[in-house]
Structures are given as structure tokens and as C-alpha cells.
Amino acid sequence: MKVALIGVGQAGGKITERLARFDANMDFGAVQGALAVNSARPDLQSLDVVDTKLIGADRVNGHGVGGDNELGTEVMQADIQQVLGALDGRVTSSAEAIVVVAGLGGGTGSGGAPVLVHNLQQVYDVPVYALGVLPGRNEGALYQANAGRSLKTLLREADSTLLIDNDAWHEQGESVEGAFETINDRIAKRVGLLFASGEAVEGVGESVVDSSEVINTLRAGGVAALGYATEVASDDSAENINTAMTVSRQALLTGTSLPDATTADSALLVIAGQPDAIPRKGVERARRWLEDETGSMQVRGGDFPLDSDRLGALVLLGGAERSDRVQAFMERAREAKEAQEEESTDHAEEFADDRLENLF
Numbered sequence: 001m002k003v004a005l006i007g008v009g010q011a012g013g014k015i016t017e018r019l020a021r022f023d024a025n026m027d028f029g030a031v032q033g034a035l036a037v038n039s040a041r042p043d044l045q046s047l048d049v050v051d052t053k054l055i056g057a058d059r060v061n062g063h064g065v066g067g068d069n070e071l072g073t074e075v076m077q078a079d080i081q082q083v084l085g086a087l088d089g090r091v092t093s094s095a096e097a098i099v100v101v102a103g104l105g106g107g108t109g110s111g112g113a114p115v116l117v118h119n120l121q122q123v124y125d126v127p128v129y130a131l132g133v134l135p136g137r138n139e140g141a142l143y144q145a146n147a148g149r150s151l152k153t154l155l156r157e158a159d160s161t162l163l164i165d166n167d168a169w170h171e172q173g174e175s176v177e178g179a180f181e182t183i184n185d186r187i188a189k190r191v192g193l194l195f196a197s198g199e200a201v202e203g204v205g206e207s208v209v210d211s212s213e214v215i216n217t218l219r220a221g222g223v224a225a226l227g228y229a230t231e232v233a234s235d236d237s238a239e240n241i242n243t244a245m246t247v248s249r250q251a252l253l254t255g256t257s258l259p260d261a262t263t264a265d266s267a268l269l270v271i272a273g274q275p276d277a278i279p280r281k282g283v284e285r286a287r288r289w290l291e292d293e294t295g296s297m298q299v300r301g302g303d304f305p306l307d308s309d310r311l312g313a314l315v316l317l318g319g320a321e322r323s324d325r326v327q328a329f330m331e332r333a334r335e336a337k338e339a340q341e342e343e344s345t346d347h348a349e350e351f352a353d354d355r356l357e358n359l360f
Contacts, residue, residue: 001195001211004091004098005034007050008116009072009109010043011133011180012036012102017049018188019101019195024049028196033090037083037116039075039108040064053086055079055112065107069146072111073359080119096211097127100158102150105135105143110150114359117157127215129224130158131191133183134329136166141336148333153359160218160318162191162226164257165325190228190257194314197270197304207283209270209302217300220265220319223326225258227251233311237279240311244271244282245289247313252293256315258325265319266298267291272312275305290315330356 007016013036023031034050041062044052054062056075065071076083091098100117102109113130120128132154135143154161166179169186197209218224229250231243248269252262269290271283287301294317306312320326334356 001197001214002030002032002094002096003195004032004087004095005050006087006098006100006116007034007036008076008100008102008113009038009106010040010103011106012100012109012113013038013043013047013050013052015131015133015184015187016101017047018184019192021049022188022192023195026192026196028192030192030195032092032095033087035086035090037112038064039072051086051090053083055083065111067107067142067146069107069111069150069359072107072109073115074111075108076112076115077360080115083116084119084123091124095126097129097215098124099129099131101131103133103135104147104150105133105139106146110146111359114150114153114157117154121157127159127218129218130154130161131164132161133164133187134166137332139166141339144333144336145340148330148337148356149359151330151333152356155222155321156358160221160224162224162257163326165259165329168257168259190226190314193228193272193304193312194226194270194316197314207302209268209300209304213268213300213302214316217266217268217298217316217318222265222319223258223261223321223323225256225261225264225317225320225323227256227315227317228312229255230310230312233273233277233309235277237277240277241279241282241285243311244279244286244313247271247311248286248290248315251313251315252290256317258320258323260325261317261320261323262293263320263322264294264296264317266296267294267300267318268314268316269299269301270304270314270316271301272304272306272314273308273310275303277311278303286313
């Protein structure tokens with residue numbers, strides 16, 4: 001699946017660069033162009049693989065918006081024509097989708113990404129997806145409130161929003177900085193493999209996944225989640241039937257970007273590995289199990305030929321917003337927003353509905 005990537009904010013820029021580098025190193029050719037957009041000049045200067053665009057220079061002088069996502073919204077709205085102009089030549093006719101990448105807790109990413117998605121929808125005919133990183137439980141009330149408002153707006157604007165929970169893909173006991181590095185690397189590998197599905201790679205699978213199946217899975221809209229797991233494979237495909245089942249279960253139940261998200265409107269199962277090692281019976285058995293587990297009758301499946309001694313499973317869920325994890329996060333975001341308002345309002349004069357509002 002050929003995509004154009006646009007990273008917004010610090011986390012969005014870093015993840016976009018990792019994705020572009022992974023795609024180039026693997027020689028997949030899925031990433032057709034990549035651009036990082038930020039209001040903080042130092043964050044852009046640290047990137048060396050992707051092109052960059054500074055926004056809000058007249059408002060914040062290259063120093064960032066300081067976690068203020070309403071200001072992040074304003075500077076993106078003010079400079080949106082320059083950003084769209086910077087995409088010339090990067091969103092080519094071969095691009096099958098545009099992906100806007102952002103950390104949803106910061107100011108520029110959470111405020112600017114929904115504005116960018118909205119405007120991209122007006123200009124391009126291909127699907128516009130968001131890849132959003134949710135802040136972990138311990139990242140502070142400001143980040144929770146920012147992410148809640150940003151997510152609510154993204155779900156309205158994007159064709160689908162793939163969520164990565166910061167609490168999902170890191171090792172226990174890591175430092176904060178180390179955890180972010182681990183998460184970014186894992187996002188790049190997992191999402192990069194998803195984008196590469198259907199691209200020309202060495203080897204021929206029996207039932208190769210193509211980009212239309214990714215797009216059709218995400219057509220459900222709303223929240224999407226991505227699971228991944230691998231095991232060492234046998235050279236004999238018949239011996240890998242149980243392995244295919246095992247990695248499929250692990251991908252959904254313990255390896256997903258949104259823990260506990262198993263109910264979905266649609267799903268895609270991709271089994272990756274050496275073509276001769278991929279078991280046809282195992283793929284079909286795992287696909288039927290995924291139907292039962294997700295409660296969806298729209299479960300697609302296929303192979304991804306890959307030069308590896310391991311057998312991997314990618315599970316993409318579309319329309320997974322009913323999961324307990326999403327509901328728990330939105331409740332956390334509402335509580336954070338209410339706490340902020342209690343600190344800044346006159347209780348004798350303010351008595352209103354404190355539910356999360358759209359950013360614009």
C-alpha cells in the first residue's frame with residue numbers, strides 16, 4: 001500500500017522519520033513521500049531523513065506552543081496553505097492513502113493534526129488516515145485532556161484513526177526516554193509492515209494481501225488497532241499450522257496497539273514469512289478464529305512473502321471504538337479536562353456541561 005506520510009508535532013515527526021527509514025531499509029517502496037510539520041524549530045532540526053516545514057513562526061517564533069493544543073490548532077489553520085504547498089511532489093498519483101501521524105498529548109500534534117486532516121480531505125481523493133499515539137496513564141492531566149479533544153475531532157475528520165496506546169508497546173522498567181524510543185521503533189516496524197502489504201517483494205505467496213484489503217478493512221472508519229506477534233518458523237509449512245494460530249492469538253490478545261480491543265466491525269489477518277513456510281490450513285483456521293473473536297463477518301486474510309526465519313501475524317481491526325480501552329481513556333480525558341476547568345473557573349458562576357468539545 002503506497003502512502004504519503006505527514007508527521008505533525010515532535011512525536012509525529014519522529015515516528016514519520018522512523019517509518020520512512022524502515023521502509024527504505026527494507027526496500028519495500030511503500031512510503032512515497034514524507035514531511036514533518038512542527039511549530040518548534042529544534043524538533044525539526046533533529047530530523048535528517050524527512051523533509052520539514054515550520055509553522056507558527058509569527059506566533060511562537062519557532063519555540064513551539066507549549067502544550068497548548070488550541071494554539072496548535074490556530075497556527076496550523078493560519079499556515080495551512082503553506083503546508084499544503086509543501087506537499088507538492090510528495091503526494092504523488094501513485095499514493096493510495098495519506099497518513100497524518102501525531103502524538104495526541106502534545107500541543108502542535110494534538111491541535112494541528114485534525115486541522116490538517118480536515119483540509120487534506122478537501123484536496124485529495126484518496127483516503128486520509130490518522131495515526132495517533134495516546135499518552136500513557138502517567139503522562140499528566142494536560143496530555144490526557146489534549147488527547148481526548150484531539151481524538152474526538154480526528155474521529156470526525158479522518159477516514160480511520162489508527163491508535164497506539166503508549167502503555168502498550170514498551171518494556172517494563174524502561175526509562176521514560178527509553179520507553180518512547182522503544183515505542184517509536186515498534187510503531188515503525190509494525191505499521192511499516194502493514195503499509196508494505198501488497199507491495200512487490202521477493203517471493204510469491206499463495207494468497208497475497210493487496211492494498212485494497214487494507215483500505216476495505218479501514219473503510220469501517222472510527223478507531224483502528226494493529227496487533228503483531230512472531231515465532232520461529234519451521235521449514236515445513238505443515239509444522240507451522242499451530243504456529244500460525246499461536247502468533248494470530250498473540251497479535252490480537254497480547255500484542256495489539258490498543259490493549260483489550262478485540263471487538264471490531266472488520267479485520268484483516270496477514271501472515272508474513274517465507275512463502276514455503278506459510279501454512280494454508282493454518283491461515284484459514286486463524287482467520288475463522290479471528291471472526292469468532294472479533295464478532296465480525298468481514299474478516300480478510302492472506303500472505304505477505306518476507307525473507308525471514310520467523311512466522312509473523314499482523315491483525316488490523318477496523319471500527320474498534322467500542323473497546324473498553326477507548327472508553328476508559330475517554331473517561332480519563334474527561335476527568336482531566338474537568339480538573340483543569342475547576343482550577344481556572346469561578347464555581348459560583350460556572351455550572352455547565354463539561355463534556356469534551358471539538359477543537360474546531
